[in-house]
Amino acid sequence: MLIDSHCHLDKLDLTPYQNDFSNFMQEADKNQIEHMLCISIDLEAYPAMCELVAPYPQISLSVGVHPNVDVGQDPSAAELIALADNEKVVAIGETGLDYFRSEGDLSWQHKRLENHIAASKETKKPLIIHTREAAADTLRILKEQGADEVGGVIHCFTEDWDFAQQAMDLNFYISFSGIVTFKNAKEIQEVAKKVPTDRYLIETDSPYLAPVPFRGKSNYPIYVQHVAQYIADLRETDYATIVQQSNDNFRRLFSV
Secondary structure, three states: EEEEEEOHOOOOOOOOOOOOOOHHHHHHOOEEEEEEEEEEOOOHHHHHHEEEEEEOOOOOEEEEOOOOOOOOOOOOHHHHHHHHHOOOOEEEEEEEEOOOOOOOOOOHHHHHHHHHHHHHHHHHHOEEEEEEOHHHHHHHHHHOOOOHHOOEOOOOOOOOOHHHHHHHHHHEEEEHHHHHHHOOOHHHHHHHHHHOOOOOHHHHEEEEEEEOOOOOOOOOHHHHHHHHHHHHHOOOHHHHHHHHHHHHHHHHHHHH
């Protein structure tokens, strides 16, 4: 049974499922998807996302605002804490820093990340961190704000081994998406070989970043099996071991 530790279920292309989310869920069950963590990226879409997944105990939620979202509500720590008071919410985020898509004075991203860290510490719910071209500042703010008190995960990992080590020292897990299957992802693949067995997760980040052999197409949680198989090959172990270890790590981190 597989766990997709990071997906955006409200963003999926449901055309292959007759535009019916329940049909997608039946397909996920057939493909042995045991659990999914549906990730928040903005608060305007959050109520509809909660409503969509409410009937399904095999779906957990996060609450947060993505660093690239520059319109809509920018929540205070208190607002995040209030929204996290929901039994389905197991994490705060996704949050972080992204200097690739955003330009100019990005101090607002720093403040947003700090608010999410504060909410995480208050609720004791781990952080889901997005970082792109902002490695040094991401680590610095996590350290300065005491994020190691709760820890979390560096999702869709795209950094090097040095970053991974520093993140793990701060009580963070490392999560691998379909990017690890790309031919040009040699540095990420080396990290996937080295990460301790008790510190990695697997994810799809669907509907984005579909793994090989679906690269360039819409991504779905059922494709997490391809991430698991690729990492099994990298680590020269069997598929079942990777699935079991990543599932155990997910349950430990998110108390699911």
